[in-house]
Amino acid sequence: MNNINNGKKVGILLSGGVDSAVALYLLLKEGFDVTAYHMKTVSDQLYLTKQIKHKVCCSPSDTYDAQLIAKKFNVPFKIVHIEDTFREKIIDYFINENLAGKTPNPCFFCNDYIKFGAVMDVALSDGMDYVASGHYARIIDGKLYKAVDESKDQSYFLASIRKEKLSRILLPNGNYSKDEIRRIAQEQGIHVAQKIDSQDLCFLPDNDLKGFFEDNGIRVQPGNIITTDGKIIGKHEGLPFYTIGQRKFGIATGGRLYIKSKNVEGNFILATPLDEVYEKDMVVSNVNAYEELPEKFEATVKIRKKFNEIKCTVTVENDKLYVQFEEPAFAVTPGQIAVFYDSPRVICAGVIEK
Numbered sequence: 002m003n004n005i006n007n008g009k010k011v012g013i014l015l016s017g018g019v020d021s022a023v024a025l026y027l028l029l030k031e032g033f034d035v036t037a038y039h040m041k042t043v044s045d046q047l048y049l050t051k052q053i054k055h056k057v058c059c060s061p062s063d064t065y066d067a068q069l070i071a072k073k074f075n076v077p078f079k080i081v082h083i084e085d086t087f088r089e090k091i092i093d094y095f096i097n098e099n100l101a102g103k104t105p106n107p108c109f110f111c112n113d114y115i116k117f118g119a120v121m122d123v124a125l126s127d128g129m130d131y132v133a134s135g136h137y138a139r140i141i142d143g144k145l146y147k148a149v150d151e152s153k154d155q156s157y158f159l160a161s162i163r164k165e166k167l168s169r170i171l172l173p174n175g176n177y178s179k180d181e182i183r184r185i186a187q188e189q190g191i192h193v194a195q196k197i198d199s200q201d202l203c204f205l206p207d208n209d210l211k212g213f214f215e216d217n218g219i220r221v222q223p224g225n226i227i228t229t230d231g232k233i234i235g236k237h238e239g240l241p242f243y244t245i246g247q248r249k250f251g252i253a254t255g256g257r258l259y260i261k262s263k264n265v266e267g268n269f270i271l272a273t274p275l276d277e278v279y280e281k282d283m284v285v286s287n288v289n290a291y292e293e294l295p296e297k298f299e300a301t302v303k304i305r306k307k308f309n310e311i312k313c314t315v316t317v318e319n320d321k322l323y324v325q326f327e328e329p330a331f332a333v334t335p336g337q338i339a340v341f342y343d344s345p346r347v348i349c350a351g352v353i354e355k
Contacts, residue, residue: 012124017065020137021070038132041081043087109350113289161289164289226272245278259277294315
């Protein structure tokens with residue numbers, strides 16, 4: 002055990018999954034004094050009334066698992082109720098962005114506003130020196146880096162966190178692969194060693210976006226799907242239910258068409274052939290930078306979590322990033338997140354504006 006950390010207090014964001022459970026174990030092994038913090042983002046009633054189709058976080062079963070993990074390692078356990086803040090910062094944002102014709106990324110902002118925002122504030126006010134989580138990424142010399150295991154890297158979602166917070170954050174799992182984390186969990190007898198990972202939004206456990214809008218008293222209007230020559234080829238069920246680059250939208254067109262854009266004013270979707278869904282540039286706003294940005298720089302950029310990085314040239318002007326891709330990029334989507342890298346190091350991130 003590394004005794005250099007004896008007496009240093011860490012609040013671990015304990016979700017009830019294998020990643021945060023092993024992160025807790027690794028912190029104890031390093032000699033930290035650990036307290037577990039488990040957040041409740043929505044009412045447990047939601048999970049009792051909805052059919053859970055995919056594994057989501059923050060459910061009643063996760064709370065039970067988190068309690069068992071804290072008990073196993075004999076650390077204090079604290080539930081943090083942040084339903085109101087989560088509603089304001091994440092759910093309302095998700096609704097408003099969708100109604101504005103964009104495709105939001107609530108998990109990105111949850112890390113800034115909720116996990117390393119509201120919950121982190123509680124932990125620090127309790128006297129914690131650091132806050133830790135089971136995310137796969139690294140913090141080196143006050144900068145955010147990809148995880149060693151890039152196949153599990155979560156720096157894309159963590160790039161919303163303000164740089165001044167990084168000095169108070171620990172990410173123990175960043176130097177491990179997922180297989181190694183599960184092996185450690187198995188060796189330590191952690192009961193969630195083989196628990197599946199969370200996949201979807203915690204406030205959409207049934208993955209029913211239409212039902213979600215109905216539950217929130219919002220009537221989404223259907224409209225037309227048109228081609229570039231103005232021909233109506235079918236109807237859409239509501240703009241929030243579609244995204245840029247989507248190919249299957251329930252219409253037999255005789256040829257492969259993809260969604261290129263959504264028009265809120267006219268309540269229509271523009272469908273085009275594949276080659277027209279590629280873009281040469283984009284504008285990024287709400288920039289979160291980890292260093293002083295030069296007026297112009299080269300980087301690679303990831304415009305969705307599962308997309309490959311693209312080489313680009315970035316011009317900084319009036320707090321916005323004007324990005325030229327080295328080669329055209331598929332489905333550049335307003336509302337989604339762009340994260341810029343210099344190899345494993347995160348340079349900055351922001352919201353795709355257009």
